[in-house]
Structure formats: C-alpha cells, structure tokens
Amino acid sequence: MLFFIAKRLVGVVITLFVIITLSFLIIRITPGSPFSQERDVPVEVLEALKAKYGFDKPLHKQYFQYIGNVVKGDLGLSIKYSNRTVNEIIKISLPKTMQIGFLALIWAILVGFVGGAIAAVKQNTKWDYGLMSIAMCGISIPPLVSGPLLILVFALALPWFPTSGWGSWKHVVLPSISLGSVYAAYIARLTRGGMLEVIRSNYIRTARAKGLSEKAVVVKHALKGGILPVVTFLGPAVASIMVGSVVVEKIFNTPGMGPYFVDAAFNRDYFLLMGVVIVYAVFLLLLNLLVDIAYGFIDPRIRFE
Amino acid sequence: MSLLKISDLRTYFKMEGNVVKAVDGVDFELEKGEIVGIVGESGSGKSVTCLSIMKLIPEPPGFYPTGSIEFMGKDLMKLNTKQMSKIRGNQISMIFQDPMSSLNPFLTVETQLTEVLEIHQNKTRKEAQKIAIDILERVGIANAPRRIKQFPHEFSGGMRQRVMIAMALLCRPELLIADEPTTALDVTIQAQILELMKDLNRDFGTSIIFITHNMGVVAGMTDRIVVMYAGKMVEKASTSDLFETPKHPYTNALLSSIPRLDIDDQGSLTPIPGLPPDLSDLPSGCSFHPRCKFADDQCKAAYPDRIELSKDRMAACWKVNV
Ligand SMILES: Nc1ncnc2c1ncn2[C@@H]1O[C@H](COP(=O)(O)OP(=O)(O)OP(=O)(O)O)[C@@H](O)[C@H]1O
C-alpha cells in the first residue's frame, strides 16, 4: 500500500515535469509578448523590463532557471501586477477557488448519490421518473446558463444571496450550486445505473434470502457496489469542475484563481499563467491518486501493486 | 402434519404483453427430515419454484395467480414482506446455484455470516462470531478463525459453496433449499459437498429440497423426486420407484441420459432429442409431445390428467398405463 502510493507519487512528479515543460514551450512559442500592449514605451525601458524578468537570456537558459525556481517553490513575478509575486497571488486566490470547488463537489456527490440511489430503489415509480427528469435538466444546463439563472432567481428576485463578490459564506453558495449541478446530475444517473445492476445481482438475492430487511439490503449490501462507478467518475469530474470554476468565478466575479488564469492568458503574463497551470495540475494529479486509493479501499478485490 | 405442503403453485411473469408461465401447477409435500429432489432440464422452472417458496420472485414482473405454501402451519403466500423476512434465513434457508457470485464481494465472510445471527437471534457480534467459526469448521473450512476475516474472492469455488452452506445453517433452519449447489463445481468437490449435505441432514434433521438437472446426483441423495417439464410437474414418486419403474416418457428419457458406470456400452446413453419449448409459446396438448416417441393425436389435443398411481405417486401422461 505505502509502496503503491510512493510509486504513484513518483509518477505524479514526472507527469508534473512534463506538463510544466510542455506549457512552458507552448506559452513561449506562441507569438506576442507581455509588453506589446504598451505601445509608446521607449526602447531602453523595454530592454530594462526584459532584463528584469530574464527575457533577454536564451530560451533554454530561462527554462532551466524557471525549473530551478519551481523546485525551490518560487513561481516568479507577475508581469501585469508588477509588484506581486505569483506565489502571493495564488496564496490569496487559491483558497477561494478551493472553497467553491470542494463545496460544488460535495454537493454534487451528496445530491447525486442520494438521488440516484432513491431512483434505483424505487425504479419505475414517480420517484424514479421525477428524479431522473431533474437529472436530465441538470445535465443540459451548464454553469454558463445556470449561473445567471441562479443570480436572477436567488439574488435578484429573492434577495437571499449576494449577486457577486466575496466575503461571507453566502457568497459561496450560488457559485457552488451552479458549478456542481451538472455533476450532481451525472452522478445521480451513474448511481442509479450502478445500483440497479447491483440490486439485480446474485449477492443481493442472497442478502434477501438471509432475511435482511429491505433497508439493510440496500444500505449494507448494495451501496458499496453501487458507489463504485461514481468513484471512477470522480477523477474526470474533479478535472472538469476545475475548468468549470474558471467560468463560474467570472460569472460571480469571485476573486479566485479563475479570473487570474483568463487574464494572465490574455496579457501574456507568463509566470502567473504557468503558476496557475502548475497549481491546477498538482491538484488534479493528487485527487486522481486519492480516487484510486479510495477505490481500493471500497473494493477488496483490488490489490495495490 | 408435514413440514411443507405446496398446493397448486403457479408463478407467472408478465413480459411485454405475454405471460410466461414459469411454474404452472406444482404440488408436493415434505416431511421433517426428508430430502425431496426436483429434477428437470434447464428452464423447466426448478429455480422459480424454490424462489417462490422463499417469496424471492421479483414482483413485478412475477406474480402468483394461484397456490398456497403451508410451512409449519402458516401459509407463506399470505405473509407480508416483514413476516416473510423473519422466516428467511431463519427457518428456511437457501443455497444458490452459483457460489462465485452469491456472496457479497465487498464484505468479509464474517460480516456476512454474523449478520444472520444478529438479525434472527439478537446475538452480539462476539457470540455470533463464535457460532460462525464453529459452523465453518463443521462444513470443513480449515483455519476458520483466520479465514472468517477474509473476503469471498480469497476462497475457491468449493470453499465459497461451503461458506454458503454454513451461512444457510447458522440458525439451524427446518428447511434447506439447495438450488443446484454443485453444478458450478468440479466433480471431486461436488462429491464432497453432497456428502456434507447428507451429513447435515442426518445430524441436524434438516429437511432438504434438492434441485438438480442431473439424475445421477439425486439417486443417492433423495427420498422422493418431483420431475418438472416446461413449468409443469409431470411425475412424482419415491426415488426407488422412480428409478425402477419410471412412468412418464420424459422421466424415462432423463434416466437414459445418465452415464452409467456399470454398463460398458456407452452407446446406450441417449440424450433427449429436441429442445424444451418456449414458455411463452407452448405446444398444444402435452408440452412434451413434440419430443415424445409415444405421442399420438390425443397427446397433441389435450393436456393429460394427473393420474394418481398410488399414495405419493403421480404421473401426468396419456400413456401411463400403456
Ligand atoms: N425474473 C424473471 N423474469 C422473467 N422470466 C423469468 C424470471 N425468472 C425466471 N424466468 C423464466 O422462468 C423459466 C424457468 O426458469 P428457472 O430458472 O426456474 O429454470 P431452471 O429449471 O432453474 O433451469 P436451470 O437448470 O437452468 O437453472 C425460464 O424460462 C425463465 O426465462
């Protein structure tokens, strides 16, 4: 088990290295420069700026220097916010993104799993049809649509939550729901499918034959098998939630990492862009590892090798 | 009074407009300590009969148009789910055809065994664990205190079937239903499991309904036999009568398809020609007539009456007295 985790961690580091290298290349090879917007800058000033960020050196030198800094935990200076380091910006914005992302994930798992399980247990009843229709709607409404809708209803028509910004727990609710709903819907459908398959299986018949109550059959014998497809889905789901959070943060004007990511891309803010990419990548890789470990804990037939 | 008395049991399934008559008129009785065999080809309704006794048929699509199942003075057909679950695993237990998929892969053997005692006998986990280990040893699982902590996938097929048998016996049920308990196992393991079941019947006086499509297996196990064909009971007799003087041509055909060690000439082994009918599209008259070498116009026209040949001896065939 520990060996498995260690092995996977080595894999994470290697993948991360490849990601950093590729994004460095892509970002630097695409035309444009961080300073191209400032038209009337004298040549001397431009040269001085380039020297400040090390852009006067050959690309491979810059690359090795950057890698060296990243290993030390230094993500460099932002170009647009010229007196702030990338570390500083991420330190302030990452927790906000994480709050929204995790809340969205938890909401998606809770609602999706409970809804899906109820639909499966009450297959072909009003409950099943109702829940699955809601799920169908959920899947077809992406955050780009659900965000403004939620603002219209729960911030403007009914003034329960603020429309945008950051500050109290109330600011987190609408963005998380908007972000999580699609995944709640997916998870509900997956859970229903998984549970139905389990409920038809021989070992559930055995559980009934033992005299267990219907509730015990579901809770003790069916849930574990039914949750497996959901766990498998969590890896990709986390990835898309992260991407989705960029959109949601823009809509709700949340000072998370999303807006920085978009702006950095437009402004050619090389180091900030790289920093955000690295943080996203680390998260994704670690969460995927976590999912694999969870899978092994749920299913005893899986051996960690 | 007999332990179990099944009368006119019918179990149908509603499938896309037509009705599949999986069990269509089964009657038999079982005394305490007796072993009754149910035989018939695949699809003849053996498993559905047993699942009906346990009331484990999914409803819908399944339903019971007629029938009563009297068990220790109660009609199981009249019980609700809650009353039924007090009987399941406690007074009537069942062992299934496929031991590989019948245990929950996500729970340890211990959890799966002890929960039976916890629900039916209010035992604590500790007491239940002790009983479970004893019974695992009894069914021939070596190293039971260690093995009980393992998951099903760590057991071989034969061992899993032993675990299933142990699970079924935890509450010392009056009745054990064994649905082809050895079909999925290889021959030497089969013999061991059959031996084990005979021992348990002798030592605990557990009555057994033993299902198989292998006539060779029932010969050494059972006191009486029910023969099923396409959902209907076609013959019923004591094991010795059935083997010595089979009355129904289908029974006869089943018997001559057993490989026998005492006859050298393997050429005499004749599989039954043709296939069992589609239950939603049964032939007219006797369902067996298309495959029966004695069939005539009468057999095609009407389903034969049941002929009571003696007490506990019945055959449903126009040609019984021929
Ligand atoms: N849940 C169900 N829904 C619809 N039809 C069913 C269902 N269960 C069983 N049947 C039908 O009932 C018929 C009898 O099946 P059953 O399982 O009792 O046969 P069997 O005698 O046990 O055969 P085998 O030797 O293969 O186990 C089959 O034709 C099957 O299609």
Ligand SMILES: [Mg+2]
């Ligand atoms: Mg069967």
